[in-house]
Amino acid sequence: MTTILPGGKLSTRPLHFIWLCDCSASMGDGGKIQALNNAIRQAIPLMRDAANDNPNAQILVRAIAFSSGAQWHISQPTPVEHFDWEDLQADGITDMGKAISLLTEQLKVPPMTDRALPPVLVLISDGYPTDDFNEGFRKLMSEPWGQKAVKVAIAIGDDVDYDVLQKFIVHPELKPLRANNPEQLVNQIKWVSTAVLKSTSSPVSQSANSSNISTNVPIPTPPTVATDGVDDVW
C-alpha cells in the first residue's frame, strides 16, 4: 500500500546567487582565471549541499563576466542542482561599472519576483575599474533588491582597488576577502558558497555576540587568510 500524505513540500522563496567575475586581461596572468574557474567548480557541490539543508529556499545561480564591457556568462537563473560552470576566458579591460549596471537591470521587479530571500552578489576582481563604478553602483543601490542584497567581494592578489570593493560591500565591518594564491581562492569561494549562502537562505543558530551587526543577514566569521604577501604566486 502506498502511503498518502496530505499537502506538499514546504513553501519556498527564491534566493538569487549571482557571481560577478572580472575577466580582464590581467586575470590571464599567473593562471588566475583558471584558478577562479576551478574554485567555482569546486564550490558547486558544496552549494548543492547547502541547498539540501535549506527547505525554505530555492537557490538560483547566475554569472556575469566583465572585461571590455559586461555580459551575462550564465544568464538563466539556474537551480543549483542543475548548475554547471562554464569556463571564463581573460581578455580586455575592467568594466566593473557596466557589470553592476547589467546586474541592476535583473534586480528590478520584474524580472525579480516581489517575494524572495535577499539575493547574494559576489564580486570577484584582481584590479581597478576602468569605467565608472560609481554610476553602476548608484543604480544598484536605487533598486530595493540591490539595497537588500548581501554583497560580498573577493580580491585576487594585492593590486586591487579595495576602496571600490569596500564600497560595494557597504558595511564597513565586513571587509573584502583576500585570496593571494589558488588555495586561498578556493577557500574564500567555498566560504561564500556555503556559510554566506546558508545564513542568507535559512539562518543558522545565532549567537549572542552577533547582535551588533548592521547587515540585514547575519554573516558568519570569514576564514582568516595570511596576508603577508609571502604566498603571492600570481
Added chain:
Amino acid sequence: MSDILKPGDKVQTQSSALDCEVEFLLGSGGQGEVYQAKFGNESVALKWMHPHYLQWDTNLQERLKQAIVKQAPSESFLWPLELVFKRGNPSFGYIMALRPVQYKSLIDLMKRTITPIPTMRNLTTAGFQLANSFFQLHAKGFCYRDISFGNVFFNPATGDVLICDNDNVDIDNREKTSAILGTPGFMAPEIIARQSRPNKDTDLYSLAVLLFYLLFSHHPLEGRKEAKIKCLDLPSRERLYGSEAVFIFDPQNLSNRPVTGYQDNALIFWQIYPQFLKDLFIQAFTKGLRNPRDRVQETAWRKATIRLRDSIIYCPHCRAENFYDTEILKTNRGRPQPCWSCKKEMKLPARLRLDKQIVMLNYDTKLYPHHIDGQASYDFSRPIAEMSQHPKNPNIWGLKNLSREKWVITNPNGEAKDVPPGRSVTLDTRKKISFGKVEGEVKI
C-alpha cells in the same frame, strides 16, 4: 575552511588516552566538522571544533564534560561520549555514536524527498518521541537551547527519533551561559527581544514549533504577514517571529491566516486534525507565545500525540489515514467528515473506550501497557493486545490478549468470561473487557 583534520589523523580520548583515527569527513557546520572515525574496532562520529568558534563559546568544554558525566537522557540522543584532543592542536572535539542510515532529516520530510514516505501514524509517533525525549532531557535538569529541524532525525518507517548536536545542552538557567541563542523561526519571542537566554521554557516554545512543522509541514507564524514580506531578511524575521508574531490560526486574531495558493499545507492539515490537537497548538502559539508559563508542557504533548495515534481511522475507499474527532461527531449528527483524500464518506471502525481514552480498533491496532495502566511507562515494544481475525471466519474480528494476565469480559446480558493470554475476544457492541486496573467498553 579546509578540513581541519585529515584522514589518518589520530586524536586521543581524554579519560583513557586511547587513539581515535579519522576516516573521512561527514559534514561541516558553523561550530566544527564531523568525521567518521575508528575507535578500537568501532566506527564512531567525531566532531572537531573550529578554533574560531571556541573563542566565543568559552565554556563548551566544561559543558561537554558535564554532559559526558551525566550521560544521555535516553537512547534517542546522539550524546557526547568522550572528549578528544590532538597533540599540538589548540582545538578539541568529542566522539559520539554514528547516526544509522535509516534516520532521515526532518528537512527531507519538509522537502518531501524522504523515503520511505512516513505514515501519519509514524509522524505522530515521531512527535510523541520528540516530546518524550525532551521531557527526559529536562527531567535531568538540562536544557537543549537550539531545537530546530536541522538537529532532529527520525526513522520514517517507525517514527523513532534521534536528537543530534547535543553540544549546546547545558544545565538549565545557569548564570553562566554559552553564546548560543537558537535558530530564527524556532527561537522564543523573548529571546528575539533579548529579554531572555535559552532555557527550559524557551525549549518548550521551540518544541511546539518543531511539532507544528512535523505535523503540518509549515511554520505556525507564517501566514498573511509572511506573504506580505518582500525581502525575508533578519529584521523582517525578527518581526515575524518576535515583536509582531501572530499564530496563523489564532481564534481571536484573524489577521495572519495562511494565504491560499502559497501556504496551502497549513490549511490542508488544519482541516484534517482533530480539535483536541488544534486546541493544544492554539494554546502553544497564543497564550504560550508571549507567556512562558502558558506553554504546552511535554507531558501534554505526549498525551496528545498518543491520543492522535489512537484516533487514526482508515478510509474504506482509498485507505488514507483520517482522524476520529468527537467534536465533528457532535456537530455532524454522529458522522465523521469525508475522507480528506478521496472525499468519500468515512465509516467508523469499532472503538474501545478505556477510561478517558477512545482507541480506534482498526485491523492493525495494538494496545500497549499505558492503555490499561495509567502508571505504566510508554513502551511500544510490548503490545498487550492486538486485533485478530477468527480462524474459521475471517469476517469476525476480535482483540487478542498478548499480555501475561487474563482479562475478564462481561457481555451485555451480564455473563462473565475469562480471556486467558493468547486467546481473543470477539468484538460486540457494549461488551466490557476488564484489563485489571482499567475496564474497556467496545462500541461498534
